[in-house]
Amino acid sequence: MLYPWQEGIWKNWQQLLDQGRLHHAILLVAPTGSGREALGKQLAKTVLCQNGITEPCGMCHSCRLFDAGTHPDYHHLAPVDGKQIGVDAIRQCNRWAVETSQLSGERVILIEQADVMGEAAANALLKTLEEPPSGCQFILMATSLDNLLPTINSRCNKWRLAMPAEADTRRWVESALMQSIPLETVRLNGRAPLATLQFIEQGQDIRYRKLLEAFAGFLNPPFLGVFDVAGMCVEEGHQSLKWLSYFLVDCLKWQQGVTEHLIHCESLPLVQQAAATTDPILLQSQVRKVNALLRQLEQQTGLNQELLIVDWLTGFMNQP
Missing domain, CATH: 1.20.272.10 (Zinc Finger, Delta Prime; domain 3)
Structure with missing residues (x-):
């Protein structure tokens, strides 16, 4: 499920998918609490879908496996226990990138918090991004570009997910909670709707x-x-x-x-x-x-x- 503030980027990605011009490495820059994971997974599911081009059909074997979390050609990498993504994990990504698709389709590697990769890991990934294997889609997500190697930036097609206006975030959270919330809470969480919602729920x-x-x-x-x-x-x-x-x-x-x-x-x-x-x-x-x-x-x-x-x-x- 996509959130309202993600529709702009998603429509642009759909246009690129329809034209066959989606870059092999997408870098989504978005704050924590923006729902960026949902947007990245929507793209991954669409790329892997056996029927759809700009939307996942939700019914094919690939979509069912994706929904069950068992798709053999979808690989998800994220930091563990707050630690950096190490070089061994990226080397495994590189092996996934060159493997043959088990469903005879595309392969997708999604890397969360790519901005917390260690330098050795980033350099190992860079080699694969410079010479991308055929049929492999990379989706990188980061909070900021400050800690990402410039060479990684230059090999990716960058997209920034803008947060809604504070009035829109406040309205969305109030609708979800069915109660009014202070504007201060929205500002404290950088207008990120899911971060604001979680802030109150917890x-x-x-x-x-x-x-x-x-x-x-x-x-x-x-x-x-x-x-x-x-x-x-x-x-x-x-x-x-x-x-x-x-x-x-x-x-x-x-x-x-x-x-x-x-x-x-x-x-x-x-x-x-x-x-x-x-x-x-x-x-x-x-x-x-x-x-x-x-x-x-x-x-x-x-x-x-x-x-x-x-x-x-x-x-x-x-x-x-």
Whole structure:
């Protein structure tokens, strides 16, 4: 099933399929929570379908196998346990690419989060993309191009999935939940509809609000509750630091006179309070540090997260 905000790209792909001009390596750049997996699998199913050209028929042997998750010519690769896609996994992809189709049709290799491939893995894939085997379709999906080798980019036909306007995302999520939601929640999730929906369904909106209130209270001298805030961050995971970073950036904007398009549009009293009590230079420094800490925690395992977060939080006590 495709989502409404995916129809534009899908129609373009259908036109290329109809004309026989679909590139052998499609690179779909889309944020987490955009439903990109559904779009990639729709393309894969269509390419493999024995009857359809621009739509999967849903009835042929290939479509039935695809729906059952047992299609022998469809190969799906994704990171495991948050680790990089390694060179061994890509070498297996390369072997799949040159194998003979078991259904005498096309072969499809879909790689999720291609932007977390290691350098050796990316170089191994590059060789196959440079000399693509006949009858093999690659579909790569990534959140950003920043961590993808430029040479991989240059060998793919790139497509960016734009998120709906925030009003449309809000309307879609409210329809799915049959309840109203804050605009702040939509902005916090980058207008990604599925991310916003999951944010509320999993109760993250409640935990986010509690963390935000605790953090804003901590920023108000005499800076009490540092271990409470750190513990909430550890319990929620790395994304909690993103939330705090967004909040601090809104505080900076408020100090500079920007009063519109803030993420925390429904938490303005907290933004105003923190902006009034925190030195602007210190605030800028703490934003840089929390973003650096986030990258460190995402790239390295086994670190004492609570200790590092407490160390960052105590930096707010160094008011000039």
